[in-house]
Amino acid sequence: MPANSDAIQASPHRGAVTVWLWSLICLAVVAVIASFFRTGLTSDRVANPDVSGVPRPVDFLFGYPHWADWSNYFTVIAMLAVFIACIVAWRRNPGHPYVLMAIASTAIVWQDPIMNWAPYAVYNPQLWHLPEWWPYVSLSPTVEPFIVIGYCMFYFGPFFPAIWLLRRIQSKSPMDAFVWRHPLWSLAGLILVIGFVMDMMLEVTLVRTGLYIYSQVIPWGSLFPGTTFQFPLIWESTFVTFVMIPAGVLCYRDDTGRTVAEKLAQKIRFLSSRPALATFFVMFGILNIAYFMYGGAFGIIRASGLATAVACPYPFPEAKVYDPQGYYEREGAPGPFFEGYWNTWMTGQPEGRPTVNPLNENANCLPEGS
Numbered sequence: 601m602p603a604n605s606d607a608i609q610a611s612p613h614r615g616a617v618t619v620w621l622w623s624l625i626c627l628a629v630v631a632v633i634a635s636f637f638r639t640g641l642t643s644d645r646v647a648n649p650d651v652s653g654v655p656r657p658v659d660f661l662f663g664y665p666h667w668a669d670w671s672n673y674f675t676v677i678a679m680l681a682v683f684i685a686c687i688v689a690w691r692r693n694p695g696h697p698y699v700l701m702a703i704a705s706t707a708i709v710w711q712d713p714i715m716n717w718a719p720y721a722v723y724n725p726q727l728w729h730l731p732e733w734w735p736y737v738s739l740s741p742t743v744e745p746f747i748v749i750g751y752c753m754f755y756f757g758p759f760f761p762a763i764w765l766l767r768r769i770q771s772k773s774p775m776d777a778f779v780w781r782h783p784l785w786s787l788a789g790l791i792l793v794i795g796f797v798m799d800m801m802l803e804v805t806l807v808r809t810g811l812y813i814y815s816q817v818i819p820w821g822s823l824f825p826g827t828t829f830q831f832p833l834i835w836e837s838t839f840v841t842f843v844m845i846p847a848g849v850l851c852y853r854d855d856t857g858r859t860v861a862e863k864l865a866q867k868i869r870f871l872s873s874r875p876a877l878a879t880f881f882v883m884f885g886i887l888n889i890a891y892f893m894y895g896g897a898f899g900i901i902r903a904s905g906l907a908t909a910v911a912c913p914y915p916f917p918e919a920k921v922y923d924p925q926g927y928y929e930r931e932g933a934p935g936p937f938f939e940g941y942w943n944t945w946m947t948g949q950p951e952g953r954p955t956v957n958p959l960n961e962n963a964n965c966l967p968e969g970s
Contacts, residue, residue, distance in 0.1 A: 639668075641725045641919055643732045646742055648920050648936060654726060657913040658828045660810035667809035668726040675728070675747045682752060695876030697859045701851050704883035705752040708843075708891050712748045713739035715891065717942060718898035719836065720816040720907065722922050724915075727811065739941055741815065741922040755840075755887075758798055759848030762790035784860070787852055788845045795844040799837040807831055810915055815922050816907040825909035826964050832907075839897050843890045850883055903948030912965035926954045932963035 640654075641647035660667055686699045713736055716723070722741045723729065729743035737744040766787050770779050779786045807813060807829050814832055819825040821834030850861040865871070865878035872878070901907055910928050914921050921928050923937040924947055939953040 638731065639672075639726050639728060641732060641743070645738065646725075646732055646919050646938065648918055650936070651917045654916075654918050656810070656915060657917065658915050660915075661805070661808045664809075668724050668811060671747055671809075671811055672728045675750055678750050678753065682750070695879070697851055697861055697879060700861070700876065700880045701756055701847060701883055702752040704880060704887055705755045705843075705847055706749065707884055708755075708887050709748050709751055711888070711891050711895070713737055713744055715895045715898075716740040716744070717940070718895040718902060719832065720814055720902070720922070721812055722815045722911075722916070722919075723812040724810055725919055741940055742916065742919050745812075747811070754799075754802070755843045756847045756851075758791045758795040758841075758844050759851055762787055762794050762848055763852070765790055765794075783854075784849050784852060788849055791845050791848045792841050795841040796837045799840050800831075800833060803836060804829075804831055813911045813915060815911050815914070816925070816927060817909050817911075818901060818906045819909040822909065826912060828911050828913060828915050830909060830911050835898070835901065839894045842894045842897070843887060846886050846890045847883075850886065899946070903946070905948055910965060914965075924953055925949065926957040928965060929957040930960050930963070932959055932966035934967055 656665065682702065686702055689696050689699050715721075717739045720741065723743050723745045725743050727743065728746040730737045730746075732738065732740075732743050734744075766779060766783065769786075770777075770783070773779050804823065813828060814830055814836070817825055817830050817832040818835065821832065823829075823831040823833045850864075851859050853859050854863075859879075861879050861882045862875065864882045865875060868878040868881065871881070905925065908927055910923075910931055910933070912928075912931065912933065914928070914933060920936045920938040921933055922940055923929055923933070923935075924939045924943045926937075929935065929937055944950055944952050
């Protein structure tokens with residue numbers, strides 16, 4: 601028997617111990633992070649002083665009132681699972697591009713306050729969230745929730761069924777077929793379809809369970825416009841693929857065994873001795889650009905004034921009604937209103953929120969009995 605056989609036999613045990621130690625560390629980190637999060641509102645900027653508690657003027661899915669609580673718990677469990685999976689994968693294959701992409705697609709969360717502002721994404725204050733008075737966080741219409749830390753599963757997820765389907769199609773196609781000649785375009789098209797359907801199913805469910813709303817949408821191309829559960833289907837489910845597609849394409853391996861991201865990283869000469877770091881920078885940079893494109897597309901819609909359908913009744917009365925363009929007031933919502941930040945030229949109104957908003961003769965948000 602070789603002299604180092606004991607070490608060889610012991611290595612799996614040490615590996616298991618290391619994984620468990622890292623898992624405990626991750627659990628501790630999540631617990632510390634979660635301790636900084638809160639539910640409810642204490643900031644005068646957003647809190648409605650006329651409402652105490654969390655009355656809901658509309659029933660959420662199945663009439664169940666605790667979807668936000670379950671979402672909070674699931675977020676922690678899901679993130680622990682992702683952390684542990686990444687640690688195990690990294691130990692088996694350091695610098696694995698899938699792990700790097702999971703990190704990169706999580707790291708773009710730094711942009712999230714902007715990306716909540718652009719499409720009028722108003723989150724339920726009962727979700728764990730960062731303190732709503734933090735300056736950058738305050739760009740979010742109401743709160744910046746902890747749930748967004750799970751973005752890697754959302755933006756990177758469609759890659760896996762898409763690459764499986766692509767390989768199946770390729771295996772049954774001749775070598776001169778489009779899927780062989782243009783595998784990246786083929787993968788992008790599959791992610792577009794899969795991502796669109798996945799986003800539609802996921803977000804319609806999340807909106808219906810009251811985790812958030814799109815407070816303003818373009819009436820055409822949207823589901824249930826003018827109701828609490830309106831969803832900008834054509835717009836949101838298309839624009840999110842701006843991030844899903846590059847996340848997947850960058851992880852495509854060609855016949856050399858290298859991913860697109862790794863091949864692009866080879867062009868970063870000053871990091872030639874650190875290929876994993878270079879690959880991460882490529883992924884992180886491209887995903888940030890893609891995420892800006894998502895926000896920019898919604899920013900154009902916002903500035904155009906076309907998002908005229910408002911979500912009525914407003915489901916979070918403990919918060920002031922987020923009404924940057926006065927459309928809620930025009931539709932007869934009772935208020936109080938607040939316009940939020942970035943509400944001048946960025947919203948296509950240099951003077952800010954209109955001060956006079958005559959009531960629409962067919963107002964949709966008037967309280968019953970008015």
